[in-house]
Amino acid sequence: MLVVVTGASTGFGYHISKILIEHGHQVIGIARRKEKLDEIQSEFKDQFYPLAIDMTNLDSIEPALKSLPAPFNIEKIDALVNNAGLALGLATADKADLKDWYQMIDTNIKGLVTITHTLLPYFVQNNKGTIINMGSVAGTYPYPGGNVYGGTKAFVEQFSLNLRADLAGHNIRVTNIEPGLVGGTEFSLVRFHGDQNKADNVYKDTKALTPEDIANTVDWILSLPEHVNINRIELMPVMQSFSPFNIVKR
Ligand SMILES: NC(=O)c1ccc[n+]([C@@H]2O[C@H](COP(=O)([O-])OP(=O)(O)OC[C@H]3O[C@@H](n4cnc5c(N)ncnc54)[C@H](OP(=O)(O)O)[C@@H]3O)[C@@H](O)[C@H]2O)c1
Known part of the structure; x- marks a missing residue:
């Protein structure tokens, strides 16, 4: 298979690219940091094509x-x-930075729908294709400070399901993967604008999921027979669970 992986320079995207290439697929890896993509290209040689674009630069996609x-x-x-x-920031909505909100919307929603809109006509023409979107448990369950990040992932979840509705009759699969806490990526470092201590603290004394767990999930979905569609898959580390509703007493 020839697979486009966005966010391939690090984290989940790197590990997804790695396992797919190890299993004989070719990957077009997209991210902003060209030097990181070039390093990955020297690791995977002809099986990996580095495409350095900013997904918020919608006209370039x-x-x-x-x-x-x-x-x-x-x-x-x-x-x-x-x-x-x-995700950018963990402040409550009244204190959040509007620029962070726009950046999340531009990347997680507008970039995602633009590349999907570009590739879908080819999938329809070939009557074949798989779209795997990276949602989050934040798209289903609210938490303080999740505000716009959770909103973007709720969009991704519903967009995935609505794509399935539109693509009825075509041999095209759509899955939304919804992970909980995953360590070993730059996710929290980015969220806390480069504050390594804050980022490390998120995973301290936990056994979070790993990017390999997510990559294995993507690899499994792509390896299923063509008639099988996983609509959504939600996965969490065992140590992560649910809390009761927050009732503020007067
Ligand atoms: N880690 C978690 O706990 C977790 C849980 C649930 C869902 N997720 C979701 O999983 C996905 C991957 O997360 P991760 O943990 O692997 O984070 P990460 O290590 O920060 O990786 C994010 C990737 O996205 C790329 N990216 C960001 N903005 C971009 C842009 N404007 N244009 C092109 N590429 C861009 C980054 O590359 P460049 O910086 O080089 O552009 C990087 O390759 C995200 O959608 C995240 O919301 C993560």
């Missing part, structure tokens, strides 16, 4: 995909893993 060189041509793409995304 379609031309970049349409000018991919052989054998990575757009009409040959079998699957899209919409993984690029970020």
Whole structure:
């Protein structure tokens, strides 16, 4: 298979690319940091094509995909893993930075729908394709400070289900993966704007999921027979669980 993985420079996206290539697939890896993608390209050689674009630069997405060189041509793409995304800040809504909110919306929603809109006509034309979106438990369960991040992941969940509705009759699969706490990525470092102590503290004394757990899930979904569609899959580490509703007493 030829698979596009967004957010391939690190974290889940790197590990998804790695396992797919180890299992004989080719990956077009998208991220902003060209130097990171180039390092990955030297690791995986011809199996990995580095495509350095900013997913918030919406006008650049379609031309970049349409000018991919052989054998990575757009009409040959079998699957899209919409993984690029970020959380910024953990302040309550009244104290959050509006710029952070817009950046999350631009990346997690607008970038994701733009690349999906670019590739879908080819999937329909080929009557074949798989779209795997990276949602989050934050799209289903609220938590203080989750505000717009959770909102973007709720969008991703519902967009995934609505794509399934629109694509009825086509041989195209859509899955939303909804992970809970996953360590070993830059997610919290990005969320806390580079504060390593705050980021480390999120995972201290926990046994979080790993990026390999998520990569294995993507690999499993892609390996299923073509008639099998996983609509949504929610996964958490065993040590993460639910809390009761917060009732503030007067
Ligand atoms: N880690 C968790 O606990 C967790 C849980 C649930 C869901 N998720 C979701 O899983 C996905 C991956 O998270 P992660 O933990 O692997 O985070 P990460 O280590 O921070 O990786 C995020 C990736 O997205 C790319 N990216 C960010 N903004 C981009 C942009 N504007 N254009 C192109 N690429 C961009 C980054 O590359 P560049 O910086 O090089 O552009 C990086 O490769 C995200 O959608 C996240 O919301 C994570």
